[in-house]
Amino acid sequence: MQDHYLPHQYNLSNLIYDTPEIDELRRTIRIFDNKKGKPLYIQTPELVNIFGVIKKKNYSEILLPLGGIHAIVFKNFINQLENKILRDANINKANWFNSTKTKSVKFIPVIKELNEEVTSTMEQTEHLDKCHDGVIKIKVTSNTMIKKDSNDIGIEELVKNNKLRIILQIYAIWVTMVPIDEDKTSFVSSFGIYLKPEIIEERVCYNLNFIEEEKIIFESDSEDESESEKEEEEEKE
Secondary structure, eight states: OOSOOOGGGOOGGGEEEOOOEEETTEEEEEEEESSTTOOOEEEOOOEEOTTOEEEOSSOEEEEEEOOSGGGHHHHHHHHHHHHHHHHHHHHTHHHHHOTTTEEEEEEOOSEEOSSHHHHTTOSOOTTGGGGTTOEEEEEEOTTSEEEETTEEOOGGGOOTTOEEEEEEEEEEEEEEEEESSTTSOOEEEEEEEEEEEEEEEESSSOOTTSOOOGGGTTOOSOHHHHHHHHHHHHHHO
């Protein structure tokens, strides 16, 4: 893995894409950092696992609210990443979507709004009031490393309401194509970004594989705002 994972350390203009992998009605476009073969990782802030682990047939899901000041920089990064990929999707639509046969394309955001689709698979919904700033759904497979106190644990050992932070690989763009006629000459497509969890750490003590982000959570895209915050801190001292 690389030695940096925080949102402010990336130049998204350096993203490059592999040739689409085509599998019947699905396409996968791998994402790399600056050169092919170099993965791109991002670290989440501490997020509270308020819903616990949701078991599926072949994998598990964790649904994490993105509220609070610590999530602002991460959410901004995701928004910038999505905007970048939407622009590039328009440029590469012939290769990514088979534009000669695709009648419409729908983008599926990474950050989900609170709605029936998101909550329908949840066993309990008493904390939905904490999700108004959006949630992120993490698909956990057997390849994901899960840690607690620097020890490897199983997905079932994660404790509800404890804090998690995750190193995600910005792995690929996924595309699904649904035929709208019997001879499969016309399609509607959906696409989104696959964030693949590499490491999930339950926060009991600090793990040196992760980078502490407290010093950068107030960073802003505006130089004026950054200077103002710096002056306020100096006055407090």
